[in-house]
Amino acid sequence: MSSANSLVVERLLGVDSRVIPAAEAWSGAEHQNVGIFYQVRITGGTLRPEVNGSVAESVWTPIPEVARLCRSSLVDVGLALAQTLPATGHVPYVPVGGLIQH
Structure with a gap:
């Protein structure tokens, strides 16, 4: 996604590898997937x-509407991190089975 938005990173939520x-x-x-999840705040732009x-x-x-969308299951990792804000940056395993499994 390209954005002309200005964003401020508020915190690192966690890393999924x-x-x-x-x-x-x-x-x-076979490949390794690394997802880095941040909490950000939009400060302006389009x-x-x-x-x-x-x-x-x-x-x-x-965020409340995301659960109803057809989405990559990696989004669920980010949602779990955003909802629980674990100090360790880890959440219980979220099954993925491929990057675009729904």
Whole structure:
């Protein structure tokens, strides 16, 4: 996503690191996925699609509405971190089984 927004990082929520087995990976090749999750505050600007990129539409979705969306299950890791704010930056395992499993 490209954004003309100005953001302030308020805190690091946590880091999720996992190996995706070849049998579960979209590409068919084993790989490691590392997700770094931050809590941010928007300070200004305008949200816009990524020019010549993979994002066709950009929207901000209120957190209570995210649970009703069709989404990558990695979003659930970020939601768990945002909701519990664990001091360790770790939440119980959230099954993913590939980056775009819903």
